[in-house]
Amino acid sequence: MKQFIILLIALATPFLGGAQQRPKIIAFYTAKNDLxxxxxxxxxxxxFENQAEEVGYEFYSTSDWKEMNGENLAKYQLVVFLDTRPEITDQREAFESYMKNGGAWMGFHFSAFALTPSDFPQDWNWYHEVFLGSGQYASNTWRPTSATLKVEQPLHEIFEGISATLKAAPNEWYRWEHDLRTNPDIQILASIDPSSFPLGTGPKAHEIWREGYYPVIWTNKNYRMIYFNMGHNDMDYDGGTNETLSSTFESPDQERVFINSLKWLLE
Known part of the structure; x- marks a missing residue:
């Protein structure tokens, strides 16, 4: 109960008093594995720091997942997972409580990954089965390539100023265990447009998608959240330099969707 009261006070704080305070965002990351x-x-x-002035928020980031506790999360109006998820039970429970009590979340790419067996097994049913609805990772395209995305909900706030399709930045695209179209709690916002096929260059045949339906942006209607499959840059693995060859933020339309999503989650 104490944790719930603290969260309600924190979420209401930006709207109390004379001048409206800027909402606060905290981004968690690990940045230790895939280059x-x-x-x-x-x-x-x-x-995120550069967008703070335009969108109107305060930004804080940390790789210390111990900061994912009820008292600390209550200070923030939005939590971002950049590349991973919490692994400790207490941290997971704190995040679940935060979301169930009105918190907001934005997740990218690998933050939804789970595969048993792997270093990131599916051992968190609420997060992968209920919250995200996607279940385990099933496969991916390779190499990272750009794709045309179909806007599934053109009237949604995140697509303000966006046409029926948009060109995404190069990315490694994920396929999931569950068909999100069959989940009444999930609203698919964007998917791979068929004009993108074949998607991926291989060299393995299963790394090239030639048909199918692949959601890449979605929300769970029971929570204030959004998931983006984007967040995997192209890298010079073959040339041996390991230099970055693309940017997730190089697509103006995709960047606009990110900004619109921040505004939507913080409103």
Whole structure:
């Protein structure tokens, strides 16, 4: 009960008093594994800082997942997972409580990953089965390539100023265990447009998608949240330099969707 009261006070704080205070965002990240995910985190952190003035928020980031506790989360109006998820039970329970009590969340790419067996097994049913609805990771395209995305909900606030399709930045695109179209709690906001096929260059045949339906942006209607499959830059693995070859923020339309989503979650 104490945790719930603290959260309600924190969520109401920006609207109390004479002058409206700026909402606060906290971004969690790990940035220790895949070089492409590390590359994304390194560009995402300054991007969020740069958008703070336009959108109107205060931004804080941390790689210390111990900060995911009820007392600390209550200070923030939006939580961002840049590349991973919490692994400790107490941290997971704190996040679940935060979301169930009116908190907001934005997640990117690998933050939804789960595969049993792997270093990130599916051992968190509420998060993967209920909250995200996607279940486990099933496969991905390779190499990272751009794609045309179909806007599934053109009247949604995140697509203000966006046409029926948009060109996404290069990315490793994920396929999921569950068909999100069958989940009444999930609203798919954007998917891979068929004009993108074949998507991926291989060299393995299963790394090239030639048909199918693949959601890449969605929300759970029971929570204030949005998930983006974007967040994996192209890297020079073959050339041996490991340099970043693309940017998740190089697409103006995709960047506008990110900004619109921040405004939507913070309103």
């Amino acid at each position: 492409a995910h590390i590359s994304f985190v390194k560009e995402a952190l300054p991007w």
